[in-house]
Amino acid sequence: MPEPVTLRPRGGMIIATLALVITAAALVFIAVDGGLLDLARWAWPVVLLGWGAWLLYLRPFVRVSEGFVEVSNIVRTYRVPWSDIDAIDSRFALTIRTRGGRLIRAWAAPAPGARQALSTQRADVAHAPGDDDTRRPSDAEGTASGDATGLVRRELDRHRREDVVAPGDVTTVGQTVVTWHPLLIAGTVALAAAAVASLVLPHG
Template structure:
């Protein structure tokens, strides 16, 4: 039976990104209407903010699929096959460790302390042994009722089942891991940052 793919993109972050881009767009249009010269000077910071917010809050996602996980972060996308995973952590954000890399999932930061108030034992029911730290301890961010813990459990469950069936016995193949840099986003950010500085100091 094929594994059902799960795709996670935080809705609140995407709403924030969409609203910010709309506000920046309106700002640029207003500058153009009022004074084209001023728009050419001060419109760049608004465009830079729009691109950065889109990259930081709209783009990030996590895809858990049959052959591995794909982590889409701000400036790069990383594919990690199941045999390459050696640890899944939630200390600061959902983090996947391989023999050579530490990959933090931008889409799933650890929840704030207010979100963690009111957690009970039932929020940790069903967590596997790989979720436990020293002396069997669990982090609040591992709770199944918060995104970081829920997605960590999803990854751990698939990873543990594959290990039990011997599917990971061949070990990690470093060449199977893949990193793709978001060249267009990096170039646009650099260009807009330069234009912003030039516009301000000119």
């Protein structure tokens, strides 16, 4: 794989974009209608809406590269070397089980909803990687879970066949690395507190 491939759900990106547009429009309206003082008072709940949309729908991703699979969820990122992957599933979302038994579900690759799953035909999953008996609607091409799971399965199969190790990449072998993002957590808590205070505290 010459270049990393990054996946985000298209539906989530649309929701986030709409939320950010609404956030920007609301801030402009507050500033024009009430001035900077009202903006300072009431902007926090509006900004929290936009921040939440970015955090839930734009920030998470699945990145597949020569050395590892990177699953970035809301406030935590997993870097999984190919050698540490034991199994891959798509039942609720792209799910990677490591050799140590850890289950990593990708927020950016959720399984389709019940309505879409019920309308999925066998032909929709016919070309998905995996055994016929284990294929699910969540493996269907065009779904967030199906596209991500298929990509990871194909690349994992290639690594196992060819015993691929990226030159100079020590992350290709070894253990999964988990990284928390404390600044995101602290920023979200602070913004939520400011939004609550803006709504409940009296304004003269």
